[in-house]
Amino acid sequence: MFSDFDFEVIVSALPFLWEGMMFSLGLTLLAMLGGIFLGTLLALMRLSPFKILSYPAGAYVNLIRSIPLILVIFWFYFLIPIAVKNISGNPYAAGIGPFYSALIAFTMFEAAYYCEIIRAGIQSVPRGQVHAAYALGLNYRQATTLVILPQAFRNMIPILLTTSIILFQDTSLVYVVGLTDFMGAASKIARRDGRLVELYLFAALIYFIICFTASYFVKRLQARYNVGRN
């Protein structure tokens, strides 16, 4: 099987694959930042004593978490242009393009997962810390941003990063809306040159190296935090 393994194919495809990798990493990073921001808001809403905030956030999180990611990507790609047309009343209104629709889909999807992590992180901050912040005269916003969230995020960093590693793998789903990420690039070359074994093995190897290395660093980070806490 490996007797006719052709490394040349991979070498010549490297620039194209590199472009795909930059796309994957970029999308991961943007969706992660957006997801954590939105997830934080959702978590604060879910923890709010006001039902008008906590119920919609809870419903959103439970809905999104019950739907496959690939469906969410489809929805945003096909439904957002329709929504834009209906809202603007302009039947010729342009869509936002596959990249932004995918970015929004990933952000909204990941936000639901980040929300649950961040909610647990906020709840892990002792009640006494909240009392101490309020006793000093800080208001809700100040107590949250200056005292609670910094501690919550410190506890959450390992699991947030782990979730982001999975997000990185999931970005390969963007092929369904015609975008070319790393996986898509490998797939295109593989079919063009008829070199499925080489390209898919190479893609798997690269995913493995990146994700394994990242997981390793997350573990080290976690160990360091645990030591610091005792």
Next chain:
Amino acid sequence: MIEMKNVSKWYGSFQVLKNCSTRVKKGEVVVVCGPSGSGKSTLIKTVNALEPFQQGEITVEGISVGAPGTDLPKLRSRIGMVFQNFELFPHMKVVDNINLAQIKVLNRSSDEAHAKSMALLKRVGLEAHAQKHPGQLSGGQQQRVAIARGLAMDPIAMLFDEPTSALDPEMINEVLDVMTELAREGMTMMVVTHEMGFASRVAHRVIFMDQGEIVEDANKGDFFGKPRAERAQQFLSKILHH
């Protein structure tokens, strides 16, 4: 200065505070004692609205704590509070713990806040530890920082919720010394504590609570001389003769 009238509070159907009434005058030191679960901590936390209550009225310098329109952050910023578990913010340096509310709540400049913080750290004997994180300090040191953090707001009164209960015995006195000095300077203080030595030396009045009720509210001499309530007598004999 602090006035409580018929304050009652329930957790579900369980009543934790029953018609509690008392007042703390300016410059007065009031010790609140009683068996655990008697509602002392809850009572003191109603004063700055960390614990809501369902019935009665509490006023601090005439401002109603329970009224819906009260600016709670402003009210709280004028009352210092020290907790059993210190509750310093672990992600900030010691000095930043003390700076934080001065800058964010009182809008002091960072230079002004820093100078105040350092002066207070010096006062509690910890200026050398300003740049450390709370986790690097002993319990007694952390509690002194917590007192400094409360004092930085130039409070009109200080609340202490079992300030020495989480401390190793050898550290209790360093905290009580700071509190004693504070009392000598005329600070209005409400102190939940089991330290009867502190109460007999420093307090003006002692409140004894049991099962959510204020059973005895007497001048120090009367309380330690001959408490009227039987439950207070039993409590005193238990903790003074161990």
